[in-house]
Amino acid sequence: MERESMEFDVVIVGAGPAGLAAAIRLRQLAEESGQDISVCVLEKGSEVGAHILSGAVLEPRALNELLPDWKERGAPLNTPVEDERFLLLSEKGSRNIPVSLLPKQTHNHGNYIVSLGNVCRWLAEQAEALGAEVYPGFAAAEILYDESGRVRGVATGDMGLDRSGEKKPSWEPGMELLAKYTLFAEGCRGSLTKGLEQRFGLRDGRDPQTYGIGIKELWELDPAQHKQGTVIHTAGWPMDDKTWGGSFIYHLEGNQAYIGYVIGLDYQNPHLFPFEEFQRFKTHPAIRPMLEGGRRISYGARALNEGGWQSVPKLAFPGGLLLGCAAGFLNVPKIKGSHTAMKTGMLAAESVAEALAGGDEGYGTLESYEEKYRGSWVHEELYHARNFRPAAARWGNRLGFLYGGIDLKLFGGKLPWTLHHKHQDHETLKPAAEMPKIDYPKPDGVITFDRLSSVYISNTNHEEDQPVHLRLADPSIPIDKNLPLYDEPAQRYCPAGVYEVVRDDDGSNPRFVINAQNCVHCKTCDIKDPAQNINWTVPEGGGGPNYPNM
Template identity: 45%
Template sequence: MKLTVLRRYMSSVTAVPRVKDFVDLCIVGAGPAGLTAAIRFKQLDKDNKYRVVVLEKAGDLGSHTLSGMILEPRAMMELFPNFKQNCLDNKKDNGVILDPVNKDQFKLLTPTGSIPLPLTPGLTNTGKNYVGSLSTVVRWLGEKAEELGVELYTGVSVSDIIYNKNKDGVIGVATKDLGIDKNGKPKDSFERGLEFHSKQIVLAEGCHGSVTKQILQKFNLREGRGNQSYGLGLKEVWEVKPENFQKGMVAHTMGYPLSKDLYGGGFQYHFGDNLVSVGLVVGLDYENPYVSPYQEFQKLKHHPFYAKVLKDGKCIAYGARALNEGGIQAIPKLNFPGGVIIGASAGFMNVPKIKGTHTAMKSAMLAAQSCYDEISKLPSFESIVEEKGEENVDISEEPLINIESYENSLKKSWVYDELHEVRNIRPSFNTKAGLFGGMMYSGIDTLLLKGKAPWTFKFGKSDSSMTKPAKAFKPKNYPKPDGVLSFDILTSISRTGTYHDDNEQCHLRIGKDQDLEKFTEESYPIYKGIEERFCPAGVYEFVKDESSKYGVKFKINSQNCIHCKTCDIKSPTQEINWTVPEGSDGPKYTIT
């Protein structure tokens, strides 16, 4: 039964139970991993016996997808054996617009100049990788999934987990109720959410997903595994002058504008017709609460290496999102009773390569195979419903599938080998030697040890706990934007296409009771407003208020939120909980 049909039966009263739908495989998230899992499962399901549903909170496929992007096509060619011939070589299929990388640059930036650095194997892209727009790739994957019979529902935010009778396993997920006002009361447009009951739930929400976060805690999936560490990636897409454009050229930089105690680096990728993606990634394990990743990014574009490319160009898009940087030692257990975790939800990014799409897709393919191996032993839900009637189907007491084979197969795959080889690169920058010590160790590990060192570095603390009190630092004075190369944050937000209903319950939950005054008392005296600096979208503000104890009032501009999840990760008090807003809300990325 289609989603639009199901909604006809919804009540405008919250006390009425949600409508239930029964599917064989339910995937949360329609990014590269989620769509790959759906496609691979249906490729195996040659008789089209099983229902596969993908639920995506974005209003359109790809509109919440943000990446550099350089695609390593290995996984894509495994998923589609003719991909190289049809999409990369002869361009028979025009749905994917990717340009071959034909030039690599790697530079250490000083305040006014640059020093060429030797390319590491991970940053060597020429002749093997492709540059383009990941949101475009996602839309293309969606078309391929629908051709195979996958049911794709966009504009659907998954907010709740449906547990079995004993609360020790997952039997489904529920979508967020629509039409709830800012006071938590139903509006005239209220619609109850839906329940999707499934033999297996696949979590593919992307980095730091809200449902995945609940599952990790519920089933203690990080036990014996390391803490995850994150970065914040900020990006713009520019239309540049033809004379400044080098089709297929990619460049990575370290150093300026980041201080040596900040991990991160910049990039510029040339693709399409005079389009350049320019961006900065900043590790969120920084100590100084006065650091603003957004302002660091604005400074980067004024460096001659970037400014000469962007000069007389036009910025047409902006976005930001959190990235997993913990490596293989921070990947949690990948299965739980009733489901599996794939892609960026688990953290398969190869940090030295600054690539995660190929590893995310491969994890999805392995998960899909394991899911099919188990589900194919069972009758389809469609046949069960036909036999018993939908009202008589109840899986709350049925045995749960706990797919151990997925993680076992992943450990035997090239994904594990690739991530294990580079496991020490990112954490080596967390030593007291900082930037130069990390660069030195990375060279030794990559070129001499080749990832076979008998030790594994770990991230000891969470990114939030790494933050130190503001009294240990001096405030940072960032230059004002010039409106040509650098921009104020509201101008940048306008380029994301972000929309949230003004009269909607705030999806950024503060503590247990949304007490903003209490939050101010706990955070502001110590960290002096870190929230308004780490957010790349102007969501959080400390507005002057002489009547308050600390002279400021905490304000949340939730309508600005671009769903990067940084607040949930970096807030030192860990009192900010990012939850999903209503479906279709958020950014509207198109060429990111």
């Protein structure tokens, strides 16, 4: 059976902030100019927002430009930041660092504590009201190219294949979505974006991208411990000086709070267990009392880009563009990327509309997008913040934070040099035998929890009888190489318990097991596997987490 196809002027892969901002801006420009620009947005989650996970404190700068009347339209920005604190933690104590001493870039006055998933649901409504078509539950699995090698669109994956790839009675072929331009807004470490970077050399001459893993819980707090509008960040314990990491705690409305931890994926010790480090963090004397008497509601995890300005790839290629976190526009000292994602989506839309208005039917590249980015406040913001993350990687957290603070606070990020990222994250692990083991306490089920109970409240669901979407290039590597050298770190870096090494009762015959149905789509395995042997691909559309209010 041949695949059916649909044609649009623009197809956008991903209904996150970048993709939806692009759709809205394209339809706005179509109305302003009288053009008829057809726009389709594909989203792999079961609904818009189902796979969106971010802190999140939203800086409304891009939203103000895109939809100046967002308050009147009912945007779910309900909690302005009213109080913020920064704590430096030791194992037993904490020191409050006055926010006035921190760089202005890190301040949150004028920002809002939000559920980014709910913001995206609202943005999708605005896009559809303007005439864009938004299709959740459709996972773009393949890039389509024309005879000249130019991107011609994408195809969704087949539905109804069993675990061995054979057709079940419910089998349906994927659909081809063809476009004059295809915009990739897949988020951090997009599976299609990886292929585009390799095919078109988009990373040539750029620094490697570096990443963090963010693990987050939504809590309903005891009202006595809740202060709406409060933002708290911490650094220090439980990380050592060589391991990048820190927490966020955001008090939103309804006695609820987001609490999470980010750990840089350039860590060296293969015994490190990011999920357990987060659980351990919650037991700190400055944190635990806030959670006592409350209850955990939801859980999730997602990788985030931390490379910054020097790691942004080439953005344009024949037939398409990279937007938002697919390209890596997160501002590390701000710990924010939604505002830059939205702005780059808007810039991409403007470049596409100009090309279409000029009679370009999509057979060239949109170099004007690169020019718009370089002339925008996104570029300026990232350029000033460019040395913050590599300073910590080079000199450790204490000296790195000191350098970054001086650079931003005293010089505004304008010092005349750029520090570079020297390694990819999968290259940094040291042999397990050379690194100290870490003793993690057992969860108490009240403040701390295990991974499987956490995955349960992420509402993660996949059709079990489908091809495994976590694919090994060489199935022998986990046991033959990673296990003896690194004690197979996939057992620990995955925040969802996807990867296990199981043995017979006597401890012999180790086997590598992939529990793909647990996957929360964080992409950590694709990034951190030391052999780069794991390739994350999309499962059937609609599979994965279903995050509520996250």
